[in-house]
Amino acid sequence: MRNMVSDAPRTTLTAFYWAFILYLLLPLTLMMAMSFKDANFVAFPIGDWTLDWYAKVMQDKQFLEACLYSIMIAAASTLAATTLGTWIAMLIVADGIRGRTIIFALACLPAVVPGMISAISLRIFISTIDMPTGTAAIILGHTVHAVPFVVVMALTRLRSMPRNLVDAARDLGADGVVAFFRVTLPYLGPALFGGMIFCVLLSIDDFVRTFFLGGYRPTLPMLIFAKVQGGMSPEINAMATIVLVVTAAVGLYAEFITRRARTR
Amino acid sequence: MEPVVQFDNVNKSYGKHVAVDNLNLSIEAGKFVTLLGPSGCGKSTSLRMLGGFETPTSGRIMLSGKDVTRVPPNKRNVNIVFQDYALFPHMSIAKNIAFGLELKGFDNQRIHRRVSELLELVQLQDYAARLPAELSGGQRQRVALMRALAPDPDVLLLDEPLSALDAKLRQQMQIELKAIQEKTGKTFMFVTHDQEEALTMSDTIVVMNKGRIEQMGDPNTLYGRPGSVFVANFIGETNLLRSTVISSEGDVAALNWNGITITANPGGLAPRHGEHLYVVLRPEAIHCSAAEPVSGNRVKGKIRQRVFKGNHTSLMVEVGGGAMLNTLVHPSDVAQLGGEDIWLGWKPETTTVIPDRHAHN
Numbered sequence: 119m120r121n122m123v124s125d126a127p128r129t130t131l132t133a134f135y136w137a138f139i140l141y142l143l144l145p146l147t148l149m150m151a152m153s154f155k156d157a158n159f160v161a162f163p164i165g166d167w168t169l170d171w172y173a174k175v176m177q178d179k180q181f182l183e184a185c186l187y188s189i190m191i192a193a194a195s196t197l198a199a200t201t202l203g204t205w206i207a208m209l210i211v212a213d214g215i216r217g218r219t220i221i222f223a224l225a226c227l228p229a230v231v232p233g234m235i236s237a238i239s240l241r242i243f244i245s246t247i248d249m250p251t252g253t254a255a256i257i258l259g260h261t262v263h264a265v266p267f268v269v270v271m272a273l274t275r276l277r278s279m280p281r282n283l284v285d286a287a288r289d290l291g292a293d294g295v296v297a298f299f300r301v302t303l304p305y306l307g308p309a310l311f312g313g314m315i316f317c318v319l320l321s322i323d324d325f326v327r328t329f330f331l332g333g334y335r336p337t338l339p340m341l342i343f344a345k346v347q348g349g350m351s352p353e354i355n356a357m358a359t360i361v362l363v364v365t366a367a368v369g370l371y372a373e374f375i376t377r378r379a380r381t382r
Numbered sequence: 383m384e385p386v387v388q389f390d391n392v393n394k395s396y397g398k399h400v401a402v403d404n405l406n407l408s409i410e411a412g413k414f415v416t417l418l419g420p421s422g423c424g425k426s427t428s429l430r431m432l433g434g435f436e437t438p439t440s441g442r443i444m445l446s447g448k449d450v451t452r453v454p455p456n457k458r459n460v461n462i463v464f465q466d467y468a469l470f471p472h473m474s475i476a477k478n479i480a481f482g483l484e485l486k487g488f489d490n491q492r493i494h495r496r497v498s499e500l501l502e503l504v505q506l507q508d509y510a511a512r513l514p515a516e517l518s519g520g521q522r523q524r525v526a527l528m529r530a531l532a533p534d535p536d537v538l539l540l541d542e543p544l545s546a547l548d549a550k551l552r553q554q555m556q557i558e559l560k561a562i563q564e565k566t567g568k569t570f571m572f573v574t575h576d577q578e579e580a581l582t583m584s585d586t587i588v589v590m591n592k593g594r595i596e597q598m599g600d601p602n603t604l605y606g607r608p609g610s611v612f613v614a615n616f617i618g619e620t621n622l623l624r625s626t627v628i629s630s631e632g633d634v635a636a637l638n639w640n641g642i643t644i645t646a647n648p649g650g651l652a653p654r655h656g657e658h659l660y661v662v663l664r665p666e667a668i669h670c671s672a673a674e675p676v677s678g679n680r681v682k683g684k685i686r687q688r689v690f691k692g693n694h695t696s697l698m699v700e701v702g703g704g705a706m707l708n709t710l711v712h713p714s715d716v717a718q719l720g721g722e723d724i725w726l727g728w729k730p731e732t733t734t735v736i737p738d739r740h741a742h743n
């Protein structure tokens with residue numbers, strides 16, 4: 119028989135592991151469970167189950183509009199961040215560039231600055247340049263926030279790219295632009311795809327920056343926040359559950375795609 | 383005839399480090415020319431300058447009679463086969479080969495015809511739709527070769543293209559490469575640090591050392607008549623006999639090697655009494671026997687080491703004064719030598735004489 123004492127650390131570790139999983143999943147499970155409750159207030163016991171709240175959410179014009187608005191902002195900021203981030207990554211790996219460490223540090227800064235500080239400074243910035251709050255300002259804020267993630271992902275992939283690939287393209291008659299679009303960009307493809315999904319999720323999820331930079335049109339997090347202020351109801355749970363399921367699915371799918379591309 | 387490629391006093395330095403030192407080289411059309419030399423001697427740098435990926439610090443590079451020294455790589459009619467092949471991983475084999483043709487603006491039909499023709503040349507017709515990752519090393523090698531040949535370059539540059547292959551495949555590819563070169567009639571400029579590879583394939587070998595050309599010639603000349611100690615050592619196995627001149631008269635010089643008198647043809651050297659020389663004696667030029675040979679140079683020795691190499695046995699023979707000679711015999715002849723004490727003999731005309739001043743390299 120194995121010694122109980124020597125097994126103790128292992129057992130403890132396993133116990134902590136399960137405690138951690140529980141801690142992670144319990145709030146989410148509760149939230150989901152309540153969205154199926156056939157009553158007007160969020161509390162145990164659940165009693166009867168229903169899908170009414172989902173039906174209500176799907177007919178809620180405010181909710182649908184907020185979804186659309188969030189997706190639009192996410193798409194725009196992702197496009198901008200991917201373009202900008204790829205360009206910066208290319209700059210960093212280019213020959214004969216001086217101060218690449220500084221460029222890299224500057225590009226990564228927005229990822230480490232606390233969201234609050236970043237939001238305030240962006241707000242001050244836009245009012246300095248007389249830019250109104252609203253859609254454009256939010257997109258700007260989300261773009262700045264997302265660029266570092268694109269840079270890091272593109273850089274990792276670029277560093278693993280055989281140097282000769284671009285040389286081979288040049289050798290066969292491609293100028294710099296053609297070589298970039300026909301060889302470098304396809305090579306970066308999987309990394310950029312992963313980066314883009316990440317940007318979308320960051321943007322959909324963002325509250326602080328949007329709060330400081332936004333106008334009167336609410337994005338999804340702002341709408342949910344406003345509703346929570348008006349009191350908890352299973353309708354909010356249903357909304358949150360929909361958002362959770364969709365974003366988790368997108369995230370997992372992206373991970374799956376990038377992983378498959380990487381192992382090829 | 384006008385050379386296809388000409389390097390005129392080409393230098394390339396990286397900071398203080400001189401990678402290529404005053405290179406002068408012209409290459410005739412349709413030849414298989416090999417740059418051979420140890421690691422870091424400037425072979426790749428020379429090739430990359432011709433490809434347009436490095437700019438010479440000074441000097442001029444001519445391609446088909448035009449000065450291309452400062453022309454970017456996409457505007458010169460040369461193509462490179464890279465050491466790691468550098469096939470585009472996201473494109474099919476056919477797309478890879480078509481890449482250069484598309485950029486030349488050929489129409490689809492013509493591209494298709496050329497790609498099939500090239501794939502057929504290396505028997506890869508059935509692989510056209512595959513991705514590079516789905517091919518073996520040798521197949522990838524062939525695709526890289528065809529991709530570079532597709533746009534019909536004036537010169538094809540190959541930078542150690544076989545070094546990633548295993549020994550067997552490598553030999554096979556050497557023969558195939560030479561056959562393709564002969565069939566297409568293209569000028570090949572090949573880089574390697576493997577002397578055997580160079581001897582197998584080349585019309586002309588350019589031996590480089592420390593950024594300079596050490597000697598240039600056809601394989602036979604380089605092997606049989608090396609011009610320096612470096613070349614003698616680098617190409618094939620060799621015995622270098624450091625000797626002192628006793629007397630020299632026309633084609634015959636009497637030399638003292640380790641207290642033994644030998645004769646050799648000093649070539650055009652006309653050495654004086656007391657001068658030092660190297661005699662290059664290839665292992666296969668030595669004849670081993672139990673009895674003393676009747677003519678030529680001869681020396682008595684004792685076998686110190688035998689190494690069986692399959693088609694021959696290599697012998698290390700001590701010949702007095704601690705000097706060792708490396709020689710080889712046919713395995714079936716080893717028994718006829720009798721014991722450990724044997725005679726070694728060689729004809730003076732099989733040796734080459736090199737002045738001592740080259741010996742410092």
Ligand SMILES: Nc1ncnc2c1ncn2[C@@H]1O[C@H](COP(=O)(O)OP(=O)(O)OP(=O)(O)O)[C@@H](O)[C@H]1O
Pocket residue numbers: 396399400401419420421422423424425426427428575
């Ligand atoms: N970009 C560079 N910067 C600095 N030094 C370089 C650069 N490229 C080459 N060198 C130096 O120039 C010299 C010649 O390099 P090169 O690559 O031509 O050698 P090589 O003959 O091809 O060697 P190998 O057989 O190892 O490929 C080397 O000493 C190398 O360190």
Ligand SMILES: [Mg+2]
Pocket residue numbers: 425426427541
């Ligand atoms: Mg090299």
